[in-house]
Amino acid sequence: MINKKVFPPKEMELKKSNISLRELMLILIGFIMGHASLFNIYPFGLPFISSIILKDKNKAYLILPVFIGTFTGVKNVNFLWKYGLAYIIFTLLILTFKKEINIKKWLLPFLCSASIIMGGLLSFLWVAPSYYDIILLILETLLSYISVIILSEGLTFFYTLERGNVEKLIALTIISGSILKLIGNTVFFGVSIKNLIISAIIVFSAFARGTGEVFGYGVILSLLAYPSSLLPWALTFYSIAGCFASFLKKYGKIGVLAGFLIGYGIYHYYIGLRSVNFLNYQSLILILIATFLIPEAVIKKLENTLSLNEESSGDINILKDMINTQMIELANTLEEMGKIYKYPIRDGNLNPLEDSILKIKNRICRDCALFKACWDRDYKSTIADIFKLYTAKEVFLDGDLPRLFKVRCGKLEEIYRFIKMDKEKNELKKVLDAMVREISDISFEKVKHFASCLKMLAKKGIDENRYAEDLKEELSKEGINVENIIIADEGKGYSYYIIKRPCMGNRTCEVKIMPFFENAFIKGADMLKVDCPLRSGKEKCRIKIVPRSFLSVAVGYVNIPKEGASFSGDSATFFETVGGQYYMALSDGMGVGEKARNHSEKTLLIFENLIESGYGLEDAIRILNSAMQVYGSGGDSFSTLDITFIDLSSGMAEFVKAGAVSSFIKRKDKVESLRGSALPIGVMDGINPVRIRKKLMPQDMVIMVTDGVMDSIKSEGDKEEKFIKIIESIKTTNPQEFAEKILKKVLEGSEEKRDDMAILVGLVWERKN
Structure with missing residues (x-):
């Protein structure tokens, strides 16, 4: 979004397309399901796709990762033809009957089975089948039909998780997988501890929760706990056993255990001795005893702790603390490694003269007849005369020479040439050493600043729901304590889901929470009680707050380089965050041309990444300042930073200026200037930018410019006053036209030599929720 011209107002909000965590998990599991085999057949790939399409026909693209999984698993060429044809037939059938699939739910399992049997029959044209091959194909067809039905229910949890719970699922499984990996292949009295724990989790969750979460635990714990060589077996065993256990949970503990044993039997019956036996008889007996002895209340409490739908964020906080600790340790390691640049490059035991004397x-x-006379008997005289020759500024062979060389030295010319070359080499070494020391000092400073950035990132921590935390803090000041706030983007606007303890009859929702949001939002809000404990008897109160209207920002942007330059050193960015905040930013790189542009673009790119990673504005600026010190160390590079931050629900705006010129707010016919003076980004360690807060209303315009615009205004008086008159004279409400007209009017009366010029205009407008 840097240095881009903008569009008409209604198309201003740039929506970023990204793959959700849920979809990434489906792609990964799809590959694994395609790769999973039973006795050299691959019966789970097409059923997996079918079960997904039953829920969402737009997920048909999963055919590709599933087929890749099957393709990489098949070792037999004939089987490769069979499954390749089956996938092609299935794709054609889906395209042919795509309308009927939505109406007739039984059709998709039938198409899946038909694809497998047709692919198998066609593959028999290449290789004549045996009776065993025909029976195996029939069994695979039946198994695929059953698998579609099982998986269509087993994968429901991917579509019922509330916003944010996929992240908790990942955190939970990382912790569980770490414990299981720590246990490894530990065996105690013939019992595999890892297999026993996973089986117990499957049984307990089947009893307390249901098919969806059992399948989720089976798949994800298998992915984390087992190597690739065992993964297909683990995935198959826990999925089948868990699904059968959950199907029979209505019959209580006996039903769950019976279902688990049925799944265990099916697994071994179809796979036989070729499979991996995850549970021996001792393990099965322990699971039976534990299930019967542990009270149902304990099982439910344990399952609630491991539940995928619990709102508590404790596990995530633990994970964040672990990550932060590791980042700080990494920063300390980098800082120590940076000290290497301070060590001398060469051994300094010998000075250049001593080194030269030894070489002579x-x-x-060494091969001279007078060697012993010079270096043994007259050692001191020899050293003294070489020193005189070495330190002389200029020596003439036919002029004044040291006594030794006049009387008896037969290698004078050779020694003279060596000393002359050695002196020149040492002078060059001094220059190179000075250059290396300078580069080492710069490198050390870069590493030190980079380590400082890492520490700041770790200490501040990434909070993906930063704005929700700010709301919790504001509610707390009003005496309203809530456990969690989730901000959900529901297409037309944002909704706020609040989770708190019951009111106990004091009607906190109506008396305190509703008035708070009425005042916070532009035109108030509506409240919906999703779950009231006074009526439902549950432990938590859940409220949905829907603002009646939201603000949006349409942006116009123009940027021209200095006269005679090919590149502008000014850059801009504008974006909306997940929590409903809009950012506009300008940066002016020092100087002109490509170097200035690169510096300003880098400044804005790091700033945008920090904000979208969840850092607050103040923390982002501090980290950005340290990062730009790393980027610009060793030179005089810096950039100004001019930020406008707008809360789209309340209209509150904050203007942050680091070395930037004034910004302006136009409301109807009145224009207000916002001045700031502070050091640019990346100049020194501490930075205190000017921060100004204002309330914006619909139809307000925010005008941001770089210093090149203000400097180009030709005026004998105050240039800022003349610029305000230019803004007042423009009547259009289209931000792009507004920016272009400002530029045109400034250029009409500009000085002869102008700098880079950038103008960023934001129109605040109202949208109904």
Whole structure:
């Protein structure tokens, strides 16, 4: 979004397309399901796709990762033809009967089975089948039909998780998988502890929760706990056993255990001795005893602790603390590694003169007949005369020479040439050493600043729901304590889901919470009680707050380089965050041209990434300042930063200026200027940008400019006053036209030599929720 011209107002909100965590998990599990085999057949790939399409026909693209999983697993060429044809036939059947599939739910399992049997029959044209192959194909067809029915219910949990619970699922499974990996292949009295724990989780969750979460635990714990060589077997066993156990849970503990044993039997019956035996008889007996002895209340409490739908964020906080600790340790390690740049590059035991004397002695004089006379009997005189020759600024062979060389030295010319070359080499070394020291100092500073950035990132922590935390803090000041706030983007606007303890009859919802949001939002809000404990008897109160209207921002942007330059050093960015905040930012890189542009673009890119990662505005600016010190160390590079932050629910705006010129707010015919003076980004360690808060209303316009615009205004008086008159004279409400007209009017009366010029205009407008 950097340095981009903008569009008409209704198309201003840039919606980013990204793959959700849920879809990534489906793609991964699809690959695994396609790869999972039973006795050299692959009966789960097409049933998996069928079960997904039953829930969402737009997920047909999962055919590709599932087929890749099957393709990478098949070792037999004939089987490759069989499954390749089956996938092609299935795709054609889906395209042919796509309308009927939505109406006739039985049709998709039938098409899946038909694809497998048709692919198998066609593959028999290449290789004549045996009776065993025909029987195996029939069994695979029946198994695929049953698998579609099982998986269509087993995968329901991917579509019923509330917003944010996929993240909790990942955190939970990471912790569980870490414990299981720590246990490893530990065996105690013939019992595999890891297999026993996973089986117990499957049985307990089947009893307390149901098919969806059992399948989820079976798939995800298998992915984490077992190596790739055992993964297909683990996935098959726990999925089948868990699903059968949950189907029979209505008959109580006996039904769950019977279902688990049926799944265990089916697994071993179809796979036989080729499979991996995850549970021996001792393990089965322990699971039976534990299930009967543990009270149902304890099982339910344990399952609630492991539940995928619990709102508590404790596990995530633990995970964040672990990550933060590791980041701080990494920063300390980097800081220690950076000290390497302070160590001397070469051994400094010998100075250049000593080194030269040794080389003359060993390389030139060693084979001379007078070697012993010079280096043994007259050692001091020899050293003294070499020193005189070495330190002389200029030596003439036919002029004044040290006594030794005049009287008896037969290798004078060779020694002279060596000393001359050695002196030149040492002078060059001094220059190079100075350059290396300078580069080392710069590198050390870069590493030190980078380590500082890492520490700041870790200490501040990434909070993906930062705005929700701010709301909790504001509610707390009003005496309203809530456990969690979830902000959901529901297409036309945002809704706020609040979870708190019951009111106990004091009607906190109506008396305190509703008035708070009435005042916070532009035109008030409506409240819906999703679950009231006074009526339902549950432990938590759940409220949905829907603002009656929201603000949006349409943006216009123009940017031209300095006269004679190919690149503008000014850059801009604008984006909306998940929590309903809008950011507009300008940056002016020092100087002009490509170097200035790169610096300003880098400033805005890091800023945008920090905000979208969940950092608050103040923390993002501090981290950005340290990051730009790393980027610009060793030179005089810096950038100004001009930010406008708008809360789209309340209209509150904050203007942050670091080395930037004034910004302006136009409301109807009145224009207000917002001035700031502070150091640019990346100049020094501490930075205190100017921060101004204002309340914006629909149809307000925010005008942000770089110093090149203000400097280009030709005026004998106050240039800012003349610029305000320019803004007042423009009547259009289209932000792009507004920015272009400002630029045109400024250029009409500009000075002869102008700088880079960038203008960013934001129109605040109202949208109904």
